[in-house]
Amino acid sequence: MRVLLVEDDPALGSAVRDYLARDGHAVDWVERAGAARACLPGNYAAIVLDLGLPDGDGLALLPDIRRQAEPPAVLILTARDRLSDRVRGLDAGADDYVVKPFDLPELAARLRAVARRRAGRHAPVIELGALTIDPAAHVVARDGCPVDLTAHEYALVVALAEHPQRVLTRTQLEDTLYALDRGTVSNVVEVYVSRLRRKFGAGAIRTVRGIGYQWGAVDGDGGKARP
Numbered sequence: 001m002r003v004l005l006v007e008d009d010p011a012l013g014s015a016v017r018d019y020l021a022r023d024g025h026a027v028d029w030v031e032r033a034g035a036a037r038a039c040l041p042g043n044y045a046a047i048v049l050d051l052g053l054p055d056g057d058g059l060a061l062l063p064d065i066r067r068q069a070e071p072p073a074v075l076i077l078t079a080r081d082r083l084s085d086r087v088r089g090l091d092a093g094a095d096d097y098v099v100k101p102f103d104l105p106e107l108a109a110r111l112r113a114v115a116r117r118r119a120g121r122h123a124p125v126i127e128l129g130a131l132t133i134d135p136a137a138h139v140v141a142r143d144g145c146p147v148d149l150t151a152h153e154y155a156l157v158v159a160l161a162e163h164p165q166r167v168l169t170r171t172q173l174e175d176t177l178y179a180l181d182r183g184t185v186s187n188v189v190e191v192y193v194s195r196l197r198r199k200f201g202a203g204a205i206r207t208v209r210g211i212g213y214q215w216g217a218v219d220g221d222g223g224k225a226r227p
């Protein structure tokens with residue numbers, strides 16, 4: 001998913017960005033509240049928000065974030081560990097609150113949990129007919145058999161399958177794949193869609209003409225071809 005990281009500590013910021021990128025997320029990292037505000041709205045599924053920023057308090061961003069049509073999940077990441085700070089952060093609209101120092105795997109797990117709640121999902125595993133996706137293990141399976149996917153193919157499957165009732169535009173899907181420094185991308189979504197159709201069947205992803213793409217159906221015959 002696409003994540004905005006707002007953190008002014010260079011070492012911590014790059015460590016979090018790199019870890020989340022390895023976990024399959026497209027991460028935009030900014031170090032100031034003003035830069036974060038300039039990124040909004042931005043098709044983010046989640047925002048990891050430091051509170052002590054050089055140009056203001058991260059909490060001041062929450063109203064702007066909440067005003068979006070589809071507000072991202074917000075996970076506060078801060079050294080402020082008093083009970084009153086945590087209560088204030090959560091009451092201001094944050095979905096979770098992590099106190100520094102913290103472990104990167106826990107941050108990634110909490111991010112998955114808030115994203116899950118945001119998507120209205122309770123189960124940690126996504127099940128759609130013959131398809132199952134386990135975001136914690138990064139495993140996509142068809143009829144119980146793991147399917148080999150590249151990081152970008154995986155990100156695209158998760159984006160589409162997490163909201164099977166929605167049509168996602170090409171821009172939204174590009175945002176899932178690339179951070180802001182994406183450079184020039186052209187037709188990349190089409191390329192991955194056709195690769196995924198080869199792996200899951202032509203009906204797995206529907207093209208909605210003039211709008212974008214929607215998850216379709218995966219036939220349950222994936223296992224039969226195997227010995």
Ligand code: CA
Nearest residue numbers: 008050052053
């Ligand atoms: Ca800070």
